Structure formats: structure tokens, C-alpha cells
Amino acid sequence: MEDWALIRRLVKDGVPKSRIARDLGISRTTVVKAAASTTPPKYERKQQATAFAPYEDAVRRLLKETPTMPSTVIAERIGWTGSVR
Numbered sequence: 001m002e003d004w005a006l007i008r009r010l011v012k013d014g015v016p017k018s019r020i021a022r023d024l025g026i027s028r029t030t031v032v033k034a035a036a037s038t039t040p041p042k043y044e045r046k047q048q049a050t051a052f053a054p055y056e057d058a059v060r061r062l063l064k065e066t067p068t069m070p071s072t073v074i075a076e077r078i079g080w081t082g083s084v085r
Contacts, residue, residue, distance in 0.1 A: 004041060007034040055080055 010020050021028040058078045
């Protein structure tokens with residue numbers, strides 16, 4: 001984020017992109033992309049199913065019936081073999 005703002009300021013001040021890349025230790029392609037973008041970069045991770053996903057509905061049903069049920073008991077009842085944490 002800070003590099004993005006710095007790159008954009010340096011480009012606006014007329015500093016050559018190759019020099020910016022060299023000084024910051026990044027590729028010239030990165031400088032070109034940062035200079036062309038109108039918003040800072042944002043990391044977005046693709047959502048993936050977890051190992052817990054198949055058990056989620058069963059856990060929600062158990063907790064709806066007994067909200068204070070310990071996690072170890074829930075794990076035993078649904079057949080969970082992973083960590084209880």
C-alpha cells in the first residue's frame with residue numbers, strides 16, 4: 001500500500017519507471033501496473049470449503065438444542081476426527 005502511493009508519486013514527479021523499480025527492488029512491470037491503477041492493490045483470497053463444512057449443519061442443530069454443549073461432546077456425536085479447537 002505504501003509502495004503503491006510512493007510509486008504513483010514518483011511517476012507523477014517524472015521519475016523513470018526503470019529507476020523506480022531499481023530503487024524499490026521490484027519489477028518494472030509492477031511499477032507500470034501500480035502507475036496505471038486507480039486504487040491500491042487489495043489481496044483477495046478465493047473461498048474454499050474447509051474440512052469442517054460437511055459437519056456444520058449437524059453442529060448448528062446440536063447447538064440450537066443445547067447451546068452449552070462442550071465441543072468435545074459435539075465432536076464425538078458428529079464423528080469429527082479433527083482437532084476440537
